[in-house]
Amino acid sequence: MKFVLDAEQRLFGETLHKLLTEAGTPGVIRSWAAGEHDRTLWTALAQAGVFALAVPERHDGAGPRPIELVTAMVELGRHAVPGPVVETLAAAALFEGVGDEELSAEWLPRLAAGHAVVSLVPPSAEEAPPCRALDADVADLVLLTEGEGLWSARPEGTPRRSIDPARRLFTVTPAAPLASGPAVREAAAAAYDLGTLACAAQSLGVGRALLDITVAYAGTRRQFGRSIGEFQAVKHHLANAFTGLEFARPLVYGAAVSAGSPEFARDVSAAKVAASDAAYVTARIALQVHGAIGYTDEYDPSLWIRKAVALHSAWGSPANHRARLMKALS
Amino acid sequence: MDLDLSSVEAFRAEVRDWLARNVPATPLPSLETEKGFAAHREWERRLGAARLSAVSWPEAYGGRGASPLEWLVFEEEYYAAGAPGRVSQNGVNLLAPTLFAHGTPEQLARVLPPMAAGEVIWAQAWSEPGAGSDLAALRATATRTDDGWRLNGQKTWSSRAAFADRGFGLFRSDPASERHRGLTYLMFPLDADGVTVRPIGRLDGKPAFAELFFDDVFVPGDDVIGEVGQGWKAAMSTAGNERGLTLRSPGRFLAAAERLVALWREHGADPLLRDRVADVWIKARAYRLKGFETISRSDDIGAESSVNKIFWSELDVELHETALDILGAEGELEGDWLEGYVFSLAGPIYAGTNEIQRNVIAERVLGLPR
Numbered sequence: 001m002k003f004v005l006d007a008e009q010r011l012f013g014e015t016l017h018k019l020l021t022e023a024g025t026p027g028v029i030r031s032w033a034a035g036e037h038d039r040t041l042w043t044a045l046a047q048a049g050v051f052a053l054a055v056p057e058r059h060d061g062a063g064p065r066p067i068e069l070v071t072a073m074v075e076l077g078r079h080a081v082p083g084p085v086v087e088t089l090a091a092a093a094l095f096e097g098v099g100d101e102e103l104s105a106e107w108l109p110r111l112a113a114g115h116a117v118v119s120l121v122p123p124s125a126e127e128a129p130p131c132r133a134l135d136a137d138v139a140d141l142v143l144l145t146e147g148e149g150l151w152s153a154r155p156e157g158t159p160r161r162s163i164d165p166a167r168r169l170f171t172v173t174p175a176a177p178l179a180s181g182p183a184v185r186e187a188a189a190a191a192y193d194l195g196t197l198a199c200a201a202q203s204l205g206v207g208r209a210l211l212d213i214t215v216a217y218a219g220t221r222r223q224f225g226r227s228i229g230e231f232q233a234v235k236h237h238l239a240n241a242f243t244g245l246e247f248a249r250p251l252v253y254g255a256a257v258s259a260g261s262p263e264f265a266r267d268v269s270a271a272k273v274a275a276s277d278a279a280y281v282t283a284r285i286a287l288q289v290h291g292a293i294g295y296t297d298e299y300d301p302s303l304w305i306r307k308a309v310a311l312h313s314a315w316g317s318p319a320n321h322r323a324r325l326m327k328a329l330s
Numbered sequence: 331m332d333l334d335l336s337s338v339e340a341f342r343a344e345v346r347d348w349l350a351r352n353v354p355a356t357p358l359p360s361l362e363t364e365k366g367f368a369a370h371r372e373w374e375r376r377l378g379a380a381r382l383s384a385v386s387w388p389e390a391y392g393g394r395g396a397s398p399l400e401w402l403v404f405e406e407e408y409y410a411a412g413a414p415g416r417v418s419q420n421g422v423n424l425l426a427p428t429l430f431a432h433g434t435p436e437q438l439a440r441v442l443p444p445m446a447a448g449e450v451i452w453a454q455a456w457s458e459p460g461a462g463s464d465l466a467a468l469r470a471t472a473t474r475t476d477d478g479w480r481l482n483g484q485k486t487w488s489s490r491a492a493f494a495d496r497g498f499g500l501f502r503s504d505p506a507s508e509r510h511r512g513l514t515y516l517m518f519p520l521d522a523d524g525v526t527v528r529p530i531g532r533l534d535g536k537p538a539f540a541e542l543f544f545d546d547v548f549v550p551g552d553d554v555i556g557e558v559g560q561g562w563k564a565a566m567s568t569a570g571n572e573r574g575l576t577l578r579s580p581g582r583f584l585a586a587a588e589r590l591v592a593l594w595r596e597h598g599a600d601p602l603l604r605d606r607v608a609d610v611w612i613k614a615r616a617y618r619l620k621g622f623e624t625i626s627r628s629d630d631i632g633a634e635s636s637v638n639k640i641f642w643s644e645l646d647v648e649l650h651e652t653a654l655d656i657l658g659a660e661g662e663l664e665g666d667w668l669e670g671y672v673f674s675l676a677g678p679i680y681a682g683t684n685e686i687q688r689n690v691i692a693e694r695v696l697g698l699p700r
């Protein structure tokens with residue numbers, strides 16, 4: 001038993017962190033939000049091996065590697081990377097699960113190489129989930145599952161805007177059938193679990209970044225002749241944020257380790273609840289500790305604050321995942 | 331990264347088997363009562379005879395040289411089996427680690443085997459009326475004599491001292507010293523001449539802790555732990571253990587969370603309480619995995635251990651509050667859940683209050699200015 005990342009996995013995370021720091025994601029996020037969908041960063045992430053983590057080797061991937069995938073998504077969350085990254089990873093799991101070799105051969109190598117951006121409607125088993133796909137207008141392919149049917153889909157009209165300016169959600173309708181049968185239902189469930197895990201990891205990264213940003217701010221902002229980080233109320237807020245994130249992390253990695261086991265869905269739900277709650281709490285604390293500046297659109301940390309709110313309910317609200325967990329326990 | 335526990339499954343099976351054959355069928359009376367204390371001491375003797383009272387100690391002292399992972403697994407099995415609370419906990423989890431770090435071979439050989447055998451039960455005596463969170467304000471004194479020390483002053487809130495045999499604590503050995511300097515870590519008998527033990531009823535009236543009055547109590551020189559005047563250093567190594575995993579292991583909360591899920595179901599699976607039950611279960615799993623992470627790390631977790639103390643103590647309160655809410659009007663009535671609830675309420679106070687832990691995290695982990 002060794003429940004920490006090995007040196008190679010750590011290095012992978014550090015490499016992505018460096019790449020994303022150099023990319024200057026706040027600028028990328030703002031352009032993305034303004035409708036300029038440059039794929040430079042997407043391509044760089046593909047070259048770093050991110051999408052290949054969900055693609056099997058026989059389709060030019062390196063997966064499945066859930067632990068590395070979580071490691072990558074934590075870094076992407078830390079830098080608030082925009083775009084349907086989680087959706088593309090989940091799409092890879094969906095294709096793989098459906099097992100239609102022709103379809104897989106058409107999409108998976110392109111997806112791994114970063115040549116195909118895929119969005120999808122999260123295939124949740126909830127009753128009447130919203131039929132919306134993230135950044136569907138940017139995607140080369142949009143997927144939709146309904147029962148035993150897998151469809152390509154097309155976006156309708158203008159997107160709904162999210163609190164996260166980089167997230168644009170499109171209502172989609174089925175366009176053409178791609179596959180059908182019981183395997184689709186199972187593949188949809190597997191894709192949902194993988195997407196939810198990726199989203200949980202992304203939340204964790206968003207929360208971690210918000211904590212770091214806010215600790216740094218508390219050390220420099222001065223009021224009453226001293227730095228606000230000296231005030232115990234501020235200290236305790238930040239200690240609480242840290243505590244929540246510290247205990248969400250093992251749940252997220254623990255879920256990655258249980259991929260492929262019967263407990264995966266249960267463990268993913270536990271991870272999603274804890275990570276999205278911890279990130280959300282951290283976002284509220286970040287906002288409070290920044291004061292008015294944190295409440296502005298133009299101040300970069302507010303990009304993370306808003307992402308934490310959006311991810312809290314993306315890929316299944318905490319209430320949904322708690323319900324799913326309790327069902328799994330019975 | 332993995333969670334492969336196959337290497338400890340044989341050990342787990344052995345522990346599970348022994349517990350299945352030995353855990354009392356009816357729960358023992360509360361260990362915070364005289365009768366319950368005696369019953370729990372008897373239980374410690376049985377554990378000791380099976381070399382299960384302190385599995386992580388070296389075999390020479392009555393342990394099994396268990397690895398940290400084996401210890402975590404032992405704890406999981408122990409609480410899953412519904413085995414009795416550990417009356418020996420202050421000795422096994424707090425004093426023993428201090429002795430391993432700072433004790434002499436003679437002290438280890440003299441103190442540890444009877445502790446493992448359940449023959450000597452220990453109480454911790456750090457707090458004083460004027461020294462709670464601010465422990466360095468302590469005033470009880472140790473004065474050097476020809477062949478040892480004389481203790482004077484008062485200690486308080488000493489858990490289980492009402493029925494325990496011996497105590498360990500910090501005393502000011504240099505009268506000119508201030509704060510954390512000039513303190514010495516000493517062991518003493520609770521039935522020595524000059525010691526008065528006054529039990530204090532906790533929230534439910536049970537004498538769970540006691541005040542100790544010292545009136546020229548003689549302690550031999552052999553009972554100093556570590557160097558004279560360096561007691562603070564030794565004490566802080568015990569505090570680290572308290573805040574880490576040992577004081578309240580993950581196994582305890584895993585078992586309690588499973589019982590909570592069962593209680594919720596037995597009481598009709600009220601959807602209004604579902605999310606709270608789910609959160610408790612999730613947090614118990616989080617603490618388990620955090621434990622695995624902690625023992626997998628090669629670096630010293632240092633001040634980060636404060637985060638564990640906050641987490642388990644708040645989880646314990648949340649767990650029992652949820653249980654009482656499930657029980658509804660029955661919640662206020664005497665029973666196991668209420669006993670657990672009363673016990674949990676003290677968690678955020680002892681072993682360094684959670685406010686102090688938050689200060690530690692903010693200043694020493696996050697690096698905020700003092």
Ligand SMILES: Cc1cc2nc3c(=O)[nH]c(=O)nc-3n(C[C@H](O)[C@H](O)[C@H](O)COP(=O)(O)OP(=O)(O)OC[C@H]3O[C@@H](n4cnc5c(N)ncnc54)[C@H](O)[C@@H]3O)c2cc1C
Pocket residue numbers: 453454455456457461462463464486487488489490532539676679680681682683684685686689
């Ligand atoms: C059930 C139980 C068992 C115990 N067992 C033992 C034992 O076996 N041996 C032993 O020696 N002691 C024991 N204690 C005592 C325990 O260690 C102390 O209660 C604890 O250190 C707090 O001290 P205090 O009670 O004097 O509270 P105080 O220190 O007076 O604190 C009161 C309040 O003020 C807050 N506060 C104090 N200082 C600060 C600060 N700097 N920043 C923010 N907030 C602050 C505290 O967090 C707390 O909320 C036990 C206590 C309990 C409840």
